[in-house]
Amino acid sequence: MIVDAHAHIGKWYYPTAQLTVPDMLAYMTRYGIDVSILSSTLAIVYDAREGNQELAQAIEGCPQLLGYVSVNLNYLEESLEELDRYLGSGAKQGGAARFVGVKVHPLLARHRYDTPEGMALTRAVAAYGVPILVHTFGSALESPWNVLPAARANPEVPIILGHMGGDCWWEGIRVARESPNLYLEVCSTWTDPEKVRLAVAAVGAERVLFGSDATLFDAAYALGAMEDAGLSAEERALIMGGNARRLFGIKRS
Amino acid sequence: MAQIDLLGDVGEIIDLDAVAGSWPQRRADISVGRLLSMMDRHGVGRACTVSARGILYDDAEGNAETLAWCRDNPRLIPVGTIDLRKFAGYRAEIARLNAAGVRLWRLFPEHQGWTFELATFRRVLSALEDAGAVLFVSGQPSAVARAVAGARLPVILGVHFYQMADLLATLEEGAGLCISTRLLHGPGVLGRLVQAMGHERIVFGSGAPLASLGSALGCIAAARLPAEQRAAILGGNLRRLLGVGDDR
Numbered sequence: 010m011i012v013d014a015h016a017h018i019g020k021w022y023y024p025t026a027q028l029t030v031p032d033m034l035a036y037m038t039r040y041g042i043d044v045s046i047l048s049s050t051l052a053i054v055y056d057a058r059e060g061n062q063e064l065a066q067a068i069e070g071c072p073q074l075l076g077y078v079s080v081n082l083n084y085l086e087e088s089l090e091e092l093d094r095y096l097g098s099g100a101k102q103g104g105a106a107r108f109v110g111v112k113v114h115p116l117l118a119r120h121r122y123d124t125p126e127g128m129a130l131t132r133a134v135a136a137y138g139v140p141i142l143v144h145t146f147g148s149a150l151e152s153p154w155n156v157l158p159a160a161r162a163n164p165e166v167p168i169i170l171g172h173m174g175g176d177c178w179w180e181g182i183r184v185a186r187e188s189p190n191l192y193l194e195v196c197s198t199w200t201d202p203e204k205v206r207l208a209v210a211a212v213g214a215e216r217v218l219f220g221s222d223a224t225l226f227d228a229a230y231a232l233g234a235m236e237d238a239g240l241s242a243e244e245r246a247l248i249m250g251g252n253a254r255r256l257f258g259i260k261r262s
Numbered sequence: 263m264a265q266i267d268l269l270g271d272v273g274e275i276i277d278l279d280a281v282a283g284s285w286p287q288r289r290a291d292i293s294v295g296r297l298l299s300m301m302d303r304h305g306v307g308r309a310c311t312v313s314a315r316g317i318l319y320d321d322a323e324g325n326a327e328t329l330a331w332c333r334d335n336p337r338l339i340p341v342g343t344i345d346l347r348k349f350a351g352y353r354a355e356i357a358r359l360n361a362a363g364v365r366l367w368r369l370f371p372e373h374q375g376w377t378f379e380l381a382t383f384r385r386v387l388s389a390l391e392d393a394g395a396v397l398f399v400s401g402q403p404s405a406v407a408r409a410v411a412g413a414r415l416p417v418i419l420g421v422h423f424y425q426m427a428d429l430l431a432t433l434e435e436g437a438g439l440c441i442s443t444r445l446l447h448g449p450g451v452l453g454r455l456v457q458a459m460g461h462e463r464i465v466f467g468s469g470a471p472l473a474s475l476g477s478a479l480g481c482i483a484a485a486r487l488p489a490e491q492r493a494a495i496l497g498g499n500l501r502r503l504l505g506v507g508d509d510r
Contacts, residue, residue, distance in 0.1 A: 024427055025454075026449040207289065229480035233475075237300070
């Protein structure tokens with residue numbers, strides 16, 4: 010079972026194909042991806058509340074699609090309301106019931122994770138028992154090191170370092186070694202054949218997850234990179250789906 | 263993986279964008295042996311290979327290393343480079359490699375910290391024109407198109423699809439650039455580019471072994487182009503540009 014732990018739905022501000030839900034389901038079938046966990050581009054780029062609502066409608070009735078609740082650390086109070094709306098006890102109807110994690114994008118919000126807001130959000134997510142996917146890359150604003158204080162303070166919350174640090178993926182690996190609740194998600198423009206192997210050597214295959222960054226990237230890009238990662242069958246099974254199933258509570262259909 | 267199988271019979275695959283040597287900026291095995299094993303694994307026939315030593319440390323030493331590798335491994339096509347930070351001796355170096363049969367040249371502003379409006383670039387460009395070279399550089403499409411406008415040599419541009427809007431605008435303005443596929447991994451980007459400029463000036467590149475050949479080939483397969491276009495992008499166009507035959 011292949012689970013894409015880092016995907017999106019919605020418009021991108023590049024002249025690329027703007028993939029709809031039917032497009033996404035078609036490419037998942039083509040590539041053998043069984044489940045994709047999506048965040049709304051509208052939510053991470055512009056308005057979290059509006060985007061989450063759009064995502065809830067988009068994934069309703071599609072068992073292959075699950076959602077991240079996107080939050081914006083500049084709007085902490087509203088973000089906590091969004092958590093309750095989509096992850097709280099009242100969120101069992103329709104599309105809302107299909108949210109299984111939280112997405113934070115420090116770069117697009119221009120808000121570092123090692124702030125009181127990042128700490129408060131992580132503490133709040135602990136009550137819902139779901140993972141947080143944090144976008145990480147090389148700049149100071151989005152460094153994977155920024156996630157470490159909140160991870161240490163909330164060891165019961167799984168935090169996934171999205172892109173595992175991107176253009177400084179080796180920093181992502183170093184950070185993940187520092188706290189057992191940190192996970193590495195592999196997709197980015199940087200497809201160094203060594204990086205997944207080194208991630209596995211550092212933290213174990215149980216803490217590495219496959220993601221594609223679709224619909225920003227064609228999923229073929231990340232899938233092709235996994236071919237060159239030199240994984241054993243057991244490692245591959247964990248990374249391509251087993252870990253995500255465990256973390257997000259995904260059952261085989 | 264299914265996406266690679268989708269490539270079908272495409273003739274000889276030639277990779278425009280390979281590097282070998284040592285890489286200090288992160289842990290990576292970019293030895294010639296590793297490059298060849300990746301090529302074998304993915305069915306790549308030949309790879310245009312530049313020395314990392316030439317990019318980062320000493321261009322002449324790197325070029326000598328490249329020539330030696332390519333003598334020992336006929337599947338590697340030698341790529342020359344000039345370090346614009348040094349500049350001194352560039353004409354002699356271009357002449358030396360030209361005499362050794364080197365046709366493709368790469369310059370690396372992204373690693374050496376220079377920009378296309380510098381006089382050093384204009385002088386080296388002129389020398390490459392005189393040598394009948396093909397130039398491969400990465401950069402912002404507008405800046406590269408402006409810098410090479412009217413040049414008497416083919417220029418291949420490496421560009422991330424995040425700069426696709428600028429690339430399309432540059433092509434609308436009539437730029438005759440060729441384009442490397444290396445970072446065109448956005449959905450539908452390759453198909454859009456074929457619509458905008460035809461397929462004859464699009465060339466497959468991977469960045470191996472620093473980057474995954476599987477990723478690069480997967481994106482070509484995903485574009486679902488007609489077989490003859492796919493074959494041209496994966497090898498035929500570069501053979502024509504470099505004036506080399508099909509080695510299969």
